[in-house]
Amino acid sequence: MTIPVSRSRILLVDDEAEILVALTDLLEDEFDILSSTDPLEALNFLRQSPDIAVIVSDQRMPNMTGDVLLSKAREISDARGILLTGYADLAAVVAALNQGRIQFYAHKPWESDSLRAMVREVAAHHRLERALKTERVLLHGAMQALPLGLVFTDPQGHVLRHNLSCQEAHDAAAGATGYRDEAGLYPAALASQIVAMREETAKEGESTRLVCEETQDGPRWHDIIRRALPWPCTAAGEALPVAQRWQLSLDRDVTERIAMEAHLRQDDKMHALGTLAGGIAHDFNNLLTAMLGSLELLQDMTPRSDPTVSRLFDNALDSARRGTVLTRRLLEFGRPKPVALRPVSLVDLVWSMRDLINQSLNRPSDLKGETARCTLDLSQVPHDLDVPPVLSDSGQLEMALLNLCINARDAMPQGGPITVTLAAGDAASDEGCVMLSVADVGSGMPPEIARRIFEPFFTTKGLGSGTGLGLSTIYGFLKRSGGDIRVETAPGVGTRMTLILPACRNDVPEDAPGPADTQARTGKLRILLADDEPGVRLVTEQFLAQSGHEVVGVPDGKDVIAALSRGERFDLVVLDLLMPGMGGRECGQALALSHPGLPVLYVSGYADPDNLPADAFILGKPFTPQDLREAIAATLRGRH
Structure with a gap:
């Protein structure tokens, strides 16, 4: 779109009023006219009217010559000058032209068409200069803004x-x-x-x-x-x-955008992982429950005289428990485990884990069979080290420390020291924190690898070795508990992983008293058990029978409703949450209406606990006989 050109404004200056009248008559059809007989007044016009495009000035005036006026005008205005002069003033014209003060000059008396053409050209030149200046200012402003x-x-x-x-x-x-x-x-x-x-x-x-x-x-x-x-x-x-x-x-x-996109991709990955875990974990945990329960029951029934049999039982149980740990670690991405924040003494925690860590360091690695001997160095964590307790979940913190030590072991196939260091934060960014570090002298990592180590399923270990879930689990636990993790590494130098944990405030209460003695007698109970998996149902029945309870097992929630409708009396109902017919949630809702005083214990391999009663107790699969006894005790306490 073409912007219409407005009329240019012209300033006429001459000490003779008749000249100004003649110039006005000549130019007013095309231009807006200002005129003055006083050069000083003309300068004031320029200060007040920045839109003046052309100054047409006489050279010889009493108070100020035209070339001086135009020189002063250039200091306060971008108007272009035309000088009117007689032949005797040619030297002044040449000097003004050389100094760039005027663009044209005309003799008196002037030729009308020629003077009009001069003014027209100077005005057009001024408009072009203004347009270029405007474009330059806009471009400069845009480039800076x-x-x-x-x-x-x-x-x-x-x-x-x-x-x-x-x-x-x-x-x-x-x-x-x-x-x-x-x-x-x-x-x-x-x-x-x-x-x-x-x-x-x-x-x-x-x-x-x-x-x-x-x-x-x-x-x-x-x-x-x-x-x-x-x-x-x-x-x-x-x-x-x-x-x-x-x-x-x-x-x-676009650094922030890339980070946000990475965060969204991570969220999508976690959502997909949760969906995947929810689909497989229930069946997998049912298998583990049946395997672990059967092995524990067989171990109790088998004489211990043959050490080979005992080792085989221990090996099978250990493998099944490792599968349990892996499944629960996987499920934490779909629904992160809530942290139970309590004051934890890191000095006590580190030393209490010394034997377990030493055993783990010198077991066969998942990488290349037997590894050379790794040594645990706790010289930087003396028993009397004065660091404040931290606010954390002791169980998850123990798993984090053990995982870091095992990673350090795997980074040193030729063996070497693994140094654990404990110190209170002194930098401004770490005030109010305690740092727990695990350092090795292994292969180290380049930056492109170090940036990815907290991604789920990312591992530097070989195919079939490592799940890629350990460090991502630690990262998630620390973020949920107000902590952080710092990585210092370089190829050929080694790696130091530092857990940054919030120090305990003075107003945080000590650990609450432990749960009531789960070994306390609950008396002989008549229990109705519903689980669609025969293997799980058999193992659970045997666990309950070992505790002296009478058990009736059924495969579906509808069978629970039917048994109670026949008038059978039970002290407790144990319901699997996911069953193909009537699931535990639907069955529990029906029991709350028909038998509101009947205690219900829910069991789940992996299920959404929403829409369950607020006081509902959920026992996760797989479970041990002790876990089951504790869950029954907690459920009965909740009803009394």
Whole structure:
């Protein structure tokens, strides 16, 4: 759209009023006119009217000559000057022209058409200057205000304009040698990419790349778009070939967007993992429950005289328990386990785990069979070390420490020391925290690997070794409990993992008293058990029978309703949450209406506990006889 050109404003200055009248009659059809017989008044007009485009001034005036007026006018206005003079003033005209004070001059008496043409051309020149100045101001403002790095170059990469903040740019602005090639504006990590994009743009007309720059503050991502401009043109106004055009490079910092996208991808991955875990965990935990329960029952029934049999039982039970740990670790991504925050003495925790860690360090590794001997160094954690207790979940913290020590072992196939260090935070960022570090002298990790070690299922171990869930589980636990983890590593140097844990405040209560004695007699109970898996039902019946209870087992929630409808009396109902007919949740809701005083214990391999009564107790599969006894005791306490 073409913007209509407004009438230019002209300032006429002459000490003779008749001259001003004649000039006004000549020019007022095309221009807005201001006039004055006093040069000082004319200067005030210029100060008050910045839109004046042309000054037409007589040279000889009593108070101030025309060339002096135009010289002073240039200090306060961008108006262009035309000087009216007689032949005797030719020297003043030449001096004014040389100083750039006037654009034209005319003799008195003037030729009307010629003078009108002069004023018209000067006004047009002024409009063009104003337009160029406006474009320049707008471009400068846009380049400074836009959150983009803009660089204009010629086809050879010589910088025409830019808004990048860099030391080279400051040096050039200060008058240093500066740079010509645009690569000097960019860090070394980006310079080669910029050159490649310039060559690609010269062929294709545009180029787009997402480039990562490693900085001291971490990776910085650049979304760079480069295009060939339709300029310069040929003499006929046609665009030059793409290879000969100027180019524009736009560099947008998208680090936050990349981080957000990574976070969203991580959330999607966790959601998919939770869905996957929910689909397989129920059946898998049913199998583990049947296996573990049967092994424990057989172990109790088998004489211990043969040590080989005992070792085989222990081996089978240990393998099944490892499967239990793996399943529960997997499920934590679908529904993270809530942390039970209590004051924990890290000194006591580390020393209480010494024997367990030592045993784990010198067991066969999952990587390459037998490993050389690793030694645990606790010299930095003396028994009398004065560090405050931390607010954490002792069980999950123990698992985190054990996992880090095992990872350190696997990083040192030739053996070596694993050093555990404990210290209170002293840096500003770590105040109010305690640092628990595990360091090895193993192979270490390059930055691209270290950035990914907390991703679920990412592992540096070989195929079939390691699940890739250990460090991601630790990371999730620490984030949920207000802590963090720091990684220091380099290839060939080793790795130090530091858990940053919040120190305990003085107003945090000590651990609450433990649960009531689960071994206390609950008396002989008549229990109705519903589980669709025959193997699980058999094992659970045997566990209950060992505790002296009478058990009636059924495969479905409808059978529970039917048994109670026949008038059979039970002291407790044990319901599996997921059953193909009537599930435990639906059955429990029906029992709450028909038998509101009847205690119900829910058992689940993996199920959503929502919509269950607030006081409902859920026992997770697989479980031990002791777990089952504790769950029954807790359920009965909740009803009394």
